[in-house]
Amino acid sequence: MGPTAAGKTGMAMRIADTLPVGLISVDSGQVYRGMDIGTAKITAKEMMDYPHALIDIREPSEPYSADEFRTDASQLMNDFQVQGRVPLLVGGTMFYFRALQYGLPDLPAADEAVREKLLLEAKEDGWQALHDRLSEIDPESAVRINPNDRQRIQRALEIYQLSGVTPTQHVRNSMQEIPWKIIKIGIWPSVRTLLHENIEKRLSQMFEQGFLDEVRVLQAQGLDSSLPAMRTVGYRQVLEHLDGKTSYEEMRLRCLYSTRQLAKRQLTWLRNDPGLKWFDSKDEDYPEKVLEFIRKKTSV
DSSP: OOSTTSSHHHHHHHHHHHSOEEEEEEOTTTTBTTOOTTTTOOOHHHHHHSOEETSSOBOTTSOOOHHHHHHHHHHHHHHHHHTTOEEEEEESOHHHHHHHHHOOOOOOOOOHHHHHHHHHHHHHHOHHHHHHHHHHHOHHHHHHSOTTOHHHHHHHHHHHHHHSSOHHHHHHHTOOOOSSOOOEEEEEOSSHHHHHHHHHHHHHHHHHTTHHHHHHHHHHTTOOTTSTGGGSTTHHHHHHHHTTSSOHHHHHHHHHHHHHHHHHHHHHHHHTOTTEEEEETTSTTHHHHHHHHHHHHSOO
């Protein structure tokens, strides 16, 4: 586990070189076909050498929920165990990790009247005002939800208005931990500037590899930001640029800012997880420390 651009995939491959593991991707963007560059998927050769489950399993026009992830990942974990391999889940979609470990709450169904009321309030006051309201009602949800993620802000407030219970409390009330011994390992550098440098370097590589053309192809297929897949960080900003709403320079800056904000939210989530063992990726010998920790905690 770790923030974007922290080196999770490289560490997972290092573990796979040493221990009998089955790799499972925990990335809400990498489930979609054709979204390769912007989600920093492993290459085709790496996929052959280090097969990852749950990559390229949906078209961008198709939904994929946390509940579906929990079902798919649980089945894969059982399959790997039968094969004598230890399931190794790698990624940065923290909500997927939580859904797998604790399950999902039984939330009230969508209510069109409440949604319409929230949309009208957003038109009058702006989505930032609604996010500020969420921060007062449910600070934990507000930290996890990007102020630009209108759909999730609306849903969180809708849940509270319909039930009188915050989304966070719903989750706590319905926790059903899976019957597995879970070892949670987090990697990221202790110096924030190093992570920011990695993010900026990755972003530059993405554009050099043809990220704009990748989004053009998706746009030509009729895909737009109304789809959850196309609201993935980076894709939404490039779509706005291709629609003529921003200049190239502004789009690059927005991609950088949004990616840094994503990393900040991921780190907040990770630091609040008391069961996680953190390793400082700025230390040259951290891979050996991770492997030693795994050997001590498991029988592999």
